[in-house]
Amino acid sequence: MSEQEQLRSIRERIDAIDRELMRLISERASCAQTVAQVKRAAGSGDDYYRPEREAQVLRQVKEANPGPLEGETLARLFREIMSACLALEAPLRVAFLGPEGTYxxxxxxxxxxxxxxxxxxxxxxxxxxxxxxxxxxxxxxxIENSTEGVVNHTLDLFVQSPLFVCGEVLLRIHHHLLSSGPDVAHVQRVYAHQQALAQCRRWLDANLPHADRISLSSNAEAAQRASQETGSAAIAGDTAEALYGLRAVKRNIEDHPDNTTRFLVIGRQATIPPSGVDKTSVLVSTSNRPGALHRLLTPLAHNGVSMSRIESRPSRCVNWEYVYFLDIEGHSEDPDVRQALAGLRQEAQLFRILGAYPRAVL
Amino acid sequence: MSEQEQLRSIRERIDAIDRELMRLISERASCAQTVAQVKRAAGSGDDYYRPEREAQVLRQVKEANPGPLEGETLARLFREIMSACLALEAPLRVAFLGPEGTYxxxxxxxxxxxxxxxxxxxxxxxxxxxxxxxxxxxxxxxIENSTEGVVNHTLDLFVQSPLFVCGEVLLRIHHHLLSSGPDVAHVQRVYAHQQALAQCRRWLDANLPHADRISLSSNAEAAQRASQETGSAAIAGDTAEALYGLRAVKRNIEDHPDNTTRFLVIGRQATIPPSGVDKTSVLVSTSNRPGALHRLLTPLAHNGVSMSRIESRPSRCVNWEYVYFLDIEGHSEDPDVRQALAGLRQEAQLFRILGAYPRAVL
Incomplete structure (x- = not known):
């Protein structure tokens, strides 16, 4: 077969696939409408967004992915298909810290x-x-965004709020070496927020061992300074690159390529059914007596429940000194987690389950 | 069937659809890889992005859409599927006026x-x-963005540049009435760029007939002013809403709900094969003699070719007074367009086909 014949035959196959994809996506959307009708007929509420079910679908897609697309790419396409189907019935309105274009x-x-x-x-x-x-x-x-320093504020807001955690999102953050100069060799000075400098230390040691490292209050300020000085560079992201007319003389210089920021999805929904791979977030406090925190955490260890994270915040209330935010592996309805939480509740002065939700899939 | 049984049966069908979707999307990606292999084997370049083919697929999807999803939503899902398949072979890098978060x-x-x-x-x-x-x-x-005032600059750049137009993008732009006050009734003063005021005139006449309208150099400046004064409001978009801590007391107040901004895709690719529904952009100039422009356009009328747009810019070159940017319906390879262009070329002092490209589908 000639090149043209081969290409024509493949493109005919693609056209056939596209017709079938269109039929299936449309049928999926009709199914979503039927689900809504059944629920309305049964008077069982109009809450059509089911985080645990979405997490299951996405995990399934990643696990069964036959290639050649990356599992994450395929899952992202399914995310969009589900998003379109859901919007047909009940478009979700989601609040976030603006403006648009932020992480x-x-x-x-x-x-x-x-x-x-x-x-x-x-x-x-x-x-x-x-x-x-x-x-x-x-x-x-x-919730975990060291460079922007807003984590603590989020934690403090949770203490006062009746809202629940309904999900988590992980976002990969990239740092670039930005400069108005032509290449890495010209850089004598590197500006950045100290967290960004720390996150790129190994790269800087290997590639710019003699350059001064100067920490500023933000990567944006660093980019601004770098744009005004020759021989200077800043560590910052894509946005700063364009905003200050700098060029990325080297991209993705972070030492850990999985440099991620974590976000929580908050909502009024107290319980999300288990998806199979879940987390539970808990807010607790204890007195400041010696050994109090250790005692508090004993029920987790006794029940073989792992804690993936603990954060403490000074309390604004007289009754306790600190409040702790715990992330526990597993769903609050899992038997071992339930037992561990019961023990925790007995030890703690303040105890609130902030939410049990599917672990981030994408 | 009980509600639970009904839901279970629908969800089983959705699961089956998802498995089939995954199989088909993966096969489509494999086809894209095969196309690339065939082209490489034949030594016919590594340009895998084919705007005319994408436009055909998207138009086909919109035309054959069986519902219930909107044609535009379905086409957007296909856009993402094609984007993922293409990235597997040759990820496209696209330059734009930053920062991220802009229109x-x-x-x-x-x-x-x-x-x-x-x-x-x-x-x-x-x-x-x-x-x-x-x-x-x-x-x-x-290219047509009256509120940001950059159109002319883009046109001027085309005169100097060897690049071609490879596509167009239409984006719907919404204006909101933003205020720090609680509602429309409190607004005594409205700030905005004069274009935005003009685009919302009918709404303002009907809803705020007694409010002063004050035009500023940009909607962003208007939002900033409104955020500092009580009784004031600004007309601006989503980004300004968050950036200046304002609330949209009324959304989408533009008189024409299809208030769109047009963008051009520029590239080094001189010719894009016809997709079936195309446009041709031409750069021409003529002398400043009376009737010159009319004569210039006669070949279009004679060949029954419609012109969707004409823009003029003062020339920076001594040889002619003005350069004109024409958008013509049809592809430069269509017989009638070809004849019209041949006539145009004879009349014009400067004549350059900027590109023939698929009309925006989405």
Whole structure:
């Protein structure tokens, strides 16, 4: 067969695949409509978004992926298909710390897909209030984002809020070496937030061992300084690159290629059924007596439950000194987790399950 | 059947659909790989992006869409599937006027899908240079965007550049009434760029007939002013809403709900085969003698070719007074368009076909 004949034959096959894809995606959307009709007929609410079911579908796609697409790419396509089907019945409105174009905006799209209605807010407090007031079904807030320093604020807001954690989103963050000069060799000075400098230390040691490293209050400020000085560079992301007219003389210089920021999805939904691979977030406090924290955590160890994270925040309440945010592997309805939580509840002064939700798939 | 049984049966069908979708999308990706192999084996270049073919697929999807999804939603899902398949072989790098989060960024994603590599630039000139130098395969530049006032600059850049137009993107733009006050009734003063005021005039006449309308240099400045004064509001988009801590007291107040901004895709590819529904952009100039423009356009009328747009720019060259940018319906290879262009070429002093490309589908 000639090249043209071969190409024609493949393209005919692609056309046939596309017709079949269109038929199936449309049938899937019809199924979603039928689910909504059945639920309405039975009077069982109009909450059509089921995080645990979405997590199961996405995990299944990644596990059964026959290639050649990456599992993550395939899962992202399914995320969009589910997002479009859901929007047909009940478009979700999601609050986040704006403006558009931020990492949190990217996290919203990653978790909910393109068919979500965006509600950018001016502060984290407003994100919580908007969801509490019912103006939005969900909110997305950063929880582990060392460079932007907003984690603590998010934790503090949880203490006051009646909202629950309904999901988590992981976002990979890349750092670039930005400069107005032509290449790495010209760089004598590197500006960045100290966290970014730390996250790129090995790369800097290997490639710019003699350059001064100067820490500033933000990567944006670093980019601004670098844009005004010759022989200087900044570590920052894509946005700063364009904003300050700099060039990435080297991209993705972070030492850990899985440099991720974690976000939580907040909502009014107290319980999400287990998806099979879940996490439970708990807010607890204890007195400041010696050994109190150790005692608090004993029930977890006794029940073989692992804790993936613990954060402490000074309490604003007289009754206890610190509040702790625990992330536990497993769902609060799993027998071992339930027993561990019962023990924890007995030891703690304040005890609140913030939520049990599917672990991030994408 | 009980509600639970009904739901279980629908969900089983959805699971079966998802398995089939996964199989088909993966096979489509394999086909794309085979196309690349065949082309490489035949030594026929590594340019796998074919705008005319993508446009055909998307149009076909919209036309044959059986519902219940909107044709545009379904086409967007196909855009993402094609984007993922293409990225497997040759990920596209696309330059645009940054930072991320701008309308142009949205236009890039709308046209190329999520699997594109973003290259935000600090100026329109850099977008052109980056594509000319081969650092990016394509660039996306605004061409009809009255509120941001960059159209003329784009046109001027075309005069100097060897690049071609490879596509167009249409983006719907919404205006909101933003205020720090609680509702429309409190607004005594409305700030905005004069174009935005003009685009919302009917709404303002009907809803705020007694409010002062004050035009500023940009909607962003308007939002900033409104955020500092009680009783004031600004007309601006989503981004300003979050950036200046304002609330949209009324959304989508533009008089024409299809208030769109048009972008051009620029590249080094001189000819794109006809997709069936195409446009041709031409750059021409003529002397300033009376009737010259009329004579220039006569060949179009004689051949029954419609012109969808004409823009003039003062020339920076002594040989002619003005250059004109014409958008013509049809492809430069269509017989009637070809004849019309031949006539145009004879009348014009400067004549360059900027490109023939598929009309925007989405």
């Amino acid at each position: 949190t905006h990217a996290a919203v799209l990653k978790h909910f897909g393109q068919d979500v209605r965006l509600a950018p807010m001016a502060s984290l407090g407003e994100v919580f209030r908007e969801v509490e007031a019912g103006g939005c079904s969900y909110g997305v807030v950063p | 142009t960024h949205a236009a890039v994603l709308k046209h190329f899908g999520q699997d594109v590599r973003l290259a935000p630039m600090a100026s329109l000139g850099e977008v052109f240079r980056e594509v000319e130098a081969g650092g990016c395969s394509y660039g996306v530049v605004p």
